[in-house]
Amino acid sequence: MKKIDAKGVHFKELNENIRQALADGKTKITLNNVNGQYYIGTGLKGKDITINIEGVPGNDMAAFMDGPTIHVSGNAQDNISNTMNSGKVLVEGHAGDVLGYGMRGGRLFVRGDVGYRVGIHMKGQKRNMPVIISGGMAGDFFGEYMAGGVLILLGLNAKKGESIVGDYLGTGMHGGEIYIRGEVDIERCGAEVGIDDPDEHDLKTLEKYISEFCKDFSLDVKDIMKKPFKKLIPVSSRPYGNLYAY
Numbered sequence: 360m361k362k363i364d365a366k367g368v369h370f371k372e373l374n375e376n377i378r379q380a381l382a383d384g385k386t387k388i389t390l391n392n393v394n395g396q397y398y399i400g401t402g403l404k405g406k407d408i409t410i411n412i413e414g415v416p417g418n419d420m421a422a423f424m425d426g427p428t429i430h431v432s433g434n435a436q437d438n439i440s441n442t443m444n445s446g447k448v449l450v451e452g453h454a455g456d457v458l459g460y461g462m463r464g465g466r467l468f469v470r471g472d473v474g475y476r477v478g479i480h481m482k483g484q485k486r487n488m489p490v491i492i493s494g495g496m497a498g499d500f501f502g503e504y505m506a507g508g509v510l511i512l513l514g515l516n517a518k519k520g521e522s523i524v525g526d527y528l529g530t531g532m533h534g535g536e537i538y539i540r541g542e543v544d545i546e547r548c549g550a551e552v553g554i555d556d557p558d559e560h561d562l563k564t565l566e567k568y569i570s571e572f573c574k575d576f577s578l579d580v581k582d583i584m585k586k587p588f589k590k591l592i593p594v595s596s597r598p599y600g601n602l603y604a605y
Contacts (some may be wrong), residue, residue, distance in 0.1 A: 361385040366392035372418065374398055381408065389413065395436065398422065400429050406446075418455075421448045424465070437474070440467045445487050449575055453495065462489040464506065470576050471495040471516070475525070476503050483507015483535055492572045499525035502591070503549075506534040511568060513540045513583060522547065529591050537591035540566055540583070553594045561590055 361380040365373050373396050380388055386407045390399070400410055401422040408427035415434050421427075422441035434452035440459045447466040456474035459467050464487030472495035479500065481489055489508035494515045501524050502510050502518030514523030522544065529537055530549030538561070541555050557565065565588060566580065573580040 361388045361575050363388060363390050364392055365394070365396060365414065368396070370396035370398060374401070377403075377410070381405075387411075389557060400424050400427060400448075403427050408567060421446065421467075422516045424448075434471075435469075436498070440465065440491075443467070445490070447515065451576070454493075456498070459508075462491070463487070464489050466571070467491045468572050468575055469493045469495070472497070474498045476500045478505050478508070478535075478537075479503045481505050481508040481535060488569050494572070494576065494578070495519075496523045500527045500530055501525065502529045502532055502535070502537045503527070504531040504533070505529065505537070505593075508535045509564070509568065510535070510537045510540070511540075511565065511572075513569075515578075515583070517541075521600045528552070529593070532591070532593045534593060536561075536564075539589045539591065540586055541589070543589045543591070548591065551593055552591045553588050555592060557588050557590045561588075 363376050387409045389411045389414045392417050393412050396418040397417040397419055399416045399420045400505035401465055403441055404425040406426040410429045412431045416574055417436050421429055424446050425444040426446045428447045431450045435450045435454045438457050440448055440462050442461040443465050445464045448463045450469045452471050453471035454469045458477045461480045463482045472532045473493040475498035478491050479580055492511040496512045496514055499513050517523045526547050528548045529552035532551050
């Protein structure tokens with residue numbers, strides 16, 4: 360185990376220290392006193408690498424990452440898992456906006472709330488399906504321009520009658536699946552999506568991914584699955600096909 364104190368360290372130096380530790384054969388790294396440093400884990404490759412973060416990492420954590428696991432003990436900022444290929448990111452607290460932009464694979468699990476434009480331009484791969492789960496609530500444009508993958512929103516901290524998702528849900532969506540725990544107001548949805556009840560296959564998919572989420576955060580999967588879900592799917596594979604003149 361390699362411990363690195365990030366207090367007052369510029370993000371470039373911190374990331375150089377991480378890469379040097381990996382080059383020295385360390386596969387488990389703990390970062391203490393992280394305070395907004397950018398690009399932690401960006402471009403790293405290797406399934407055996409684990410990075411534990413104490414503090415609040417800055418933007419673009421795990422961007423282009425391919426294999427490692429990053430565990431954040433508190434909150435995290437924006438652009439997590441930008442174009443990530445594989446691996447896992449766990450955030451014990453809340454996370455910011457534009458999570459999983461163009462994400463191609465792996466897992467992003469956030470125990471708390473997430474911000475705006477989560478899952479934007481997410482891509483789907485049959486061999487490595489990208490999955491984002493938030494245990495809390497989400498802002499506007501959840502699943503915007505989504506092209507593949509799975510988004511799950513649980514709303515475990517929501518008050519009775521409170522919407523767990525913002526407006527423009529699934530705007531421009533043309534692939535993938537969105538699952539919302541509880542009811543969904545069609546007025547909050549983009550014109551490109553339809554709302555349905557999950558079928559047997561969907562329920563198996565939900566239980567599979569939520570079981571993994573619950574194991575990571577010590578939650579009760581049976582309790583979460585008691586409340587019904589709604590499934591959002593694209594109603595067009597080319598939502599803006601007639602927008603342009605030729």
